[in-house]
Amino acid sequence: MQLFDVYPLNDITIVKAKGSYVWDQEGQQYLDLYGGHAVISIGHTHPHYVQRITDQLNKIGFYSNSVHIGLQTELADKLGKVSGRPDYQLFLCNSGAEANENAMKLASFHNGRKKVVAFTKSFHGRTSLAVAVTDNPAIVAPVNQTDNVIFLPFNDEEALEACFLKQGDQISSVIIEGIQGVGGINEASASFLQKISSLCKTHNSVFIADSVQCGYGRSGKFFSHDHAGVDADIYTMAKGMGNGFPVAGIMIAPHLKAKHGMLGTTFGGNYLACAAALAVLEVIEAEKLIANAASTGHYLMEALKKLPLVKNVRGKGLMIGFDVPESLKDLRKNLLFQQHVFTGEAKPNVIRLLPSLALRKKDADEFLEAIEEEIGQVSGALKPVN
Secondary structure (H helix, E strand, C coil): CCCCCCCCCCCCCEEEEEEEEEEECCEEEEEEEEEEHHCCCCCCHHHHHHHHHHHCCCCCCCCCCCCHHHHHHHHHHHHHHHHHCCCCCEECCCHHHHHHHHHHHHHHHHHHHCEEEEEEECCCCHHHHHHHHCCCHHCCCHCCCCEEEEECCCCCCHHHHHHHHHHHCEEEEEEEEEECCCCCECCHHHHHHHHHHHHHHHHCCEEEECCCCCCCCCCCCCCCCHHHHCCEEEEEECCCHHCCCCCCCEEEEECCCCCCCCCCCCCCCCHHHHHHHHHHHHHHHHHHHHHHHHHHHHHHHHCCCCCCCCCEEEECCCEEEEECCHCCCCCCCCCCCCEEEEEEEECCEEECCCCCCCHHHHHHHHHHHHHHHHHHHCCCCCCCCC
């Protein structure tokens, strides 16, 4: 049997990882500024993380949600503390798409409505409703298409107000990434997020903060939406939540009430997932990784702004994007195969950086030296980083 060919693959096989580095089967070391698509939050194979999961596996790995699982309560308490929202409620699932799917479903249960507002260049996942609110027709199958989704321009307050004025009594929820990842590292403005919050309160709609990629400390605050000083009704989480172990969840404001049977999951909140998620929060707290994301991210962004040919450096914390000209269209490939640095991209010529929140300044400097060399080969004008 062959694998179903849906991913374009780099001809690299990773066999070992530690901190911000990975190694292939030939022993070649790579600096990882991609983090497996923003998944690696505390660094590869962090010893506390490995020990937490190993100890749990030696006790029990799985039982269903038909019994009390104390680790779920422990995780909810810890998450409430670290996120600064102890009065919220937690539903656990397995992936970012599931989290967004359950968030929109819960919102619809809450107000009995069907319409969902989403935005241009959004990405919310690949399950049925999650992909329907994703602004990429190429990945929306006919069976996923629905008239219940309203796409509006990102950061356009007038369009948002006009939509609510016309259809406010039909809008169940508004879903928005605080910083769009797949869309190219596009930051929602503070005033736009504040406008969403205000309109949702006025019209009894549910504000869903998709924090799957931009949450869990990556932006220098626990949720990137926190930079706007707003509280969403539901926060969706995944990726960095488990540092590579499949775990996801939604944090739910107190006014949204639960009833038996409205949401459910087989694997969500299992013992190993909770152990992984607890380890991540414990390391984030003990090693002050949210502050490190803010400071190291600022250092990286300021250095990138000084480089020739690098344009429109943007983002928050360690979620960084920048544009390069057509002359550097092969930059990501060259960084990987010539400089041995993993980065991400977005079309047409955007480089995305999504490293571990534990990225050190010396790791950042290694990347800056690599990108300087690649740019220098094109521009002939190397510029030192101060």
